[in-house]
Amino acid sequence: MNDCSEQKNISILSWNVHDIMDQTLGSKTSLDDFCEILKKGMIFCLQETKAEVQLPQYLCFNQLRPKSRSGGLCIGVHRSISQKVQRIKCEYDDILAVSIPTAVTGLNKDVVLINVYDSPSNSSYKIRQIATGSDIDTIDHLLNILAQLDNKAVMLAGDFNARTGRLNAGRCIYDIGQKIGTQLHESYISSLTERASRDPVLNDRGKQLLDLLDSCNLAILNGATVGDIMGELTSFQYNGASVVDYMMASPEMRECVHNFKVMGLTQFSDHCPLICSLKPKCQFIDGDYLAQKYTNVPVNTQWLAETSPKVFQDTQEEPDYKKEFLEILHKECHSSEDVVTLNTILTDTLVKIGEKSGKKREPKRNTKKRMRPKNRWYDASCISLKRELNILAKKYGKNPTVSSVRLAYYS
Numbered sequence: 001m002n003d004c005s006e007q008k009n010i011s012i013l014s015w016n017v018h019d020i021m022d023q024t025l026g027s028k029t030s031l032d033d034f035c036e037i038l039k040k041g042m043i044f045c046l047q048e049t050k051a052e053v054q055l056p057q058y059l060c061f062n063q064l065r066p067k068s069r070s071g072g073l074c075i076g077v078h079r080s081i082s083q084k085v086q087r088i089k090c091e092y093d094d095i096l097a098v099s100i101p102t103a104v105t106g107l108n109k110d111v112v113l114i115n116v117y118d119s120p121s122n123s124s125y126k127i128r129q130i131a132t133g134s135d136i137d138t139i140d141h142l143l144n145i146l147a148q149l150d151n152k153a154v155m156l157a158g159d160f161n162a163r164t165g166r167l168n169a170g171r172c173i174y175d176i177g178q179k180i181g182t183q184l185h186e187s188y189i190s191s192l193t194e195r196a197s198r199d200p201v202l203n204d205r206g207k208q209l210l211d212l213l214d215s216c217n218l219a220i221l222n223g224a225t226v227g228d229i230m231g232e233l234t235s236f237q238y239n240g241a242s243v244v245d246y247m248m249a250s251p252e253m254r255e256c257v258h259n260f261k262v263m264g265l266t267q268f269s270d271h272c273p274l275i276c277s278l279k280p281k282c283q284f285i286d287g288d289y290l291a292q293k294y295t296n297v298p299v300n301t302q303w304l305a306e307t308s309p310k311v312f313q314d315t316q317e318e319p320d321y322k323k324e325f326l327e328i329l330h331k332e333c334h335s336s337e338d339v340v341t342l343n344t345i346l347t348d349t350l351v352k353i354g355e356k357s358g359k360k361r362e363p364k365r366n367t368k369k370r371m372r373p374k375n376r377w378y379d380a381s382c383i384s385l386k387r388e389l390n391i392l393a394k395k396y397g398k399n400p401t402v403s404s405v406r407l408a409y410y411s
Helices: 034-038 124-131 138-147 173-179 186-193 204-215 251-255 288-292 310-317 319-330 336-357 382-398 404-411
Strands: 010-016 043-047 058-063 071-077 084-087 095-100 109-116 153-159 234-236 239-240 247-248 257-262 274-278
Touching: 010 034, 010 109, 010 153, 010 247, 043 109, 043 153, 058 095, 071 095, 071 109, 095 138, 109 138, 138 204, 153 251, 153 274, 247 251, 247 274, 251 257, 310 319, 310 336, 319 336, 382 404
Parallel strands: 010 043, 109 153
Antiparallel strands: 010 274, 043 071, 058 071, 084 095, 095 109, 153 247, 234 239, 257 274
16 A cells, blocks of 8 residues: 555435524524534435535535425535546435445445435325325335346435334345355344344334345344444434434445444434445545645745855765765666655755755744633633524524514524
8 A cells, every 4th residue: 555545434424404494594504513514424415405405515416306395305425526426317306316436435336325315104295295196105216226226236325214123134144144155043144133223113114114125135234333233313303212314235335334323413403413434445545645745845945046056056066965866876766666765865855955055034023912812701602602693693684574583683
């Protein structure tokens, strides 16, 4: 492995954000704390956005329900890899998919990432669709998409509003055993198909989801992966908490999963974000290394047009530097590493000569007045309250007649 490259984990975040627009604060993407959560993933999958999502560092693919203010999906891909990721055409409103090539993951096949939001069965959207005779079975739609994927690794993420208890799909486990050439013991298979979960409830939609996973050779990561050994709760509603948000993977994807975690509940949603870290087999350029390795010309030496060129030439004639140049001249290179090493030695030598040839810059004196230290009472909570008040002030200025905004500002 080269010094300037390393294997970096690719993190995928999934989160039901419960509307990207806040009634009081406006777009959540304008809030630093919200964006910091999204930036934990090189790729994020958002559900129930209800409007388009845009983030400067990410290429965002949005899918909204026509003539409806409910639902909504978004997949955001960091722009460092976005040129290689393509959206997959899908005719279903509650499913959004992208294709991630092997150049990003290092796998021997492309990865299809599918983001799903399946509204509760008793939601107004489902009831309205049933009344109009529309086909609303998201699981069946998802099965149709998975059936068309040939020789692809698959990662599913989303809010399925399905409770699967402590069960997992079984076929994926058998396939892993066959791949490593091991006859898995029956009790061991049972321990793998029964994952951990703090939500023991299994409902009808959960059974339907498990059937889909079993038939498509996928398995749930919640409660069955390092980082979530207890199967933490993901959704917190007025009538109780449950596990309805999942990330699921095919055998190829499970092999490169580094860890999976249910993050803490935040003020931005009643669902917890999920994050999965993958171990890629490809090399990524280390930006910190490049920043240290390829620095600018030294700024503490001033090049003088009248004297520096002559001094630069004369310094090269000094015995010590002549010896260094002769060693460089007679050094043999047998590989690309030798060429890089030789170039580094030559560059360092010329930089040292250049520093001797110019005039050293005098350090600038700091004439700025020292800032007075902040009062002890002005802590993080005060800063947060001040920011919220500024946001409310802007809203109050635009909508002075709206009683709810006026009340929030003066309270």
